[in-house]
Amino acid sequence: MPVLSWLRSCAAVLAFPLMLAYMFLVLGGSIDGLEDNWTSATVLAASAAVLAAGPVCAAAGAWEGARLARGRVLDGAPARGPLTVLTWSLLPLLGAAAVTLAAALGVTAAAMAGVPGLPDPFLVAVAALVILAWTLAGFAAGRFLHPLVGVPLLLGVTWLWLSFPAALETFWVRHLTGNNLGFCCETDSVFRPGALAAQATLAAGLAAAACLAWARRSRRAWAGVAVLPLAAFAVAFPLVRDMGPEAQAPRAGGLACARLDGTGVCVWRERERRLGAAARLAVPAARRLAAGTGLPAPTLITEGPAGGRASWRFAVPPGAGEDEVLFALATGLLPPEPPVCGPGWSGADAYRPVSAWLARTAGAAPAPVAARAGAEAADVAARVLARPAAEQAAWFRRNLAALTRCDAAPSEVTP
Secondary structure, X not given: OOHHHHHHOOOHHHHHHHHHHHHHHHHHHHHHHOOOOHHHHHHHHHHHHHHHHHHHHHHHHHHHHHHHHHXXXXXXXXXXXXXXXXXXXXXXXXXXXXXHHHHHHHHHHHXXXXXXXXXXXXXXXXXXXXXXXXXXXXHHHHOOOOHHHHHHHHHHHHHHHHHHHHHOOOHHHHOXXXXXXXXXXXXXXXXXXXXXXXXXXXXXXXXHHHHHHHHXXXXXXXXXXXXXXXXXXXXXXXXXXXXXXXXXXXXXXXXXXXXXXXXXXXXXXXXXXXXXXXXXXXXXXXXXXXXXXXXXXXXXXXXXXXXXXXXXXXXXXXXXXXXXXXXXXXXXXXXXXXXXXXXXXXXHHXXXXXXXXXXXXXXXXXXXXXXXXXXXXXXXXXXXXXXXXXXXXHHHHHHHHHHHOOOOOOOOOOO
């Protein structure tokens, strides 16, 4: 068959515009929320392509499978094997899906201009595998279903599987689908390898079962069609069973570091251009904090993991002003959240006033501190700052104890 005639007869001709349109729709609603890292960009591009191409390819695959079934291409003694027929029939459709994925990566790459790094190849590969699996599933189903049934059924089932689990409180289900939109990743995080492996395993099982269903030659093939997805689920489920709503884990590597006056300062490599300015701001602020609180001065100030009293954490996100960086450095000295204590415990009342005092001690201006911590907390901080240094340090220690223990009460934290 001539190439042009072959292409004109394929469902991909109608499917491709639908894929592109839905892909741009998904990207348009999410691209403004991208973090300044390539994992976030790859998750968005891959998820947009999966959401756009997965259901459309499954439905178009069902059409192609039904078309070939009506032509009885596998009956008798065919000149080509069933997998060869499958490959050539789906090549235009998979090509359209590949172009959709590439277009999504291109759009996010434009948004990532100036950010060091490249798309995550593993995320891209798993997205492609998920699209392939649903395309094959549709093609195999088309062999047994009339197009009026198979096409809408595959379109609806695939779209529900990719979209609906995000609304479920059974969190592990969402990490099996291949749609990771909104589940990862902030710049201080990485995609959980277990979630990626689970998605790849389930997609591979579905793809293998679909190939067997299309090429079945014996009853044992039907046993394989039933067993393969179940076996894939048995492998994938333990990998995501205990995961929460997000598919991210704390990031440990990828830091760019420098030293200033004997103190190390590290930022994520995506923010290396801000390293010098961050060091000049954070090192003097840390010394002011150490003097005001009585804590040992840090030897390392980092956006990465900080272990021990000699390492302090801060953050230098894109667009952050000096006061925001100082606030992040100051509040990094406090526990992420107060302890869980019994009724009547009021230690959490100290969090905002102590945060405001720390930020002012670090050098932040009064107005931004009041905007972030609240006017009442800012008034408390201003009152404490008027005291001698020793009294300020004692006030801080008392309230820090209230934020870390259930047997300590906050001290002087109301206006």
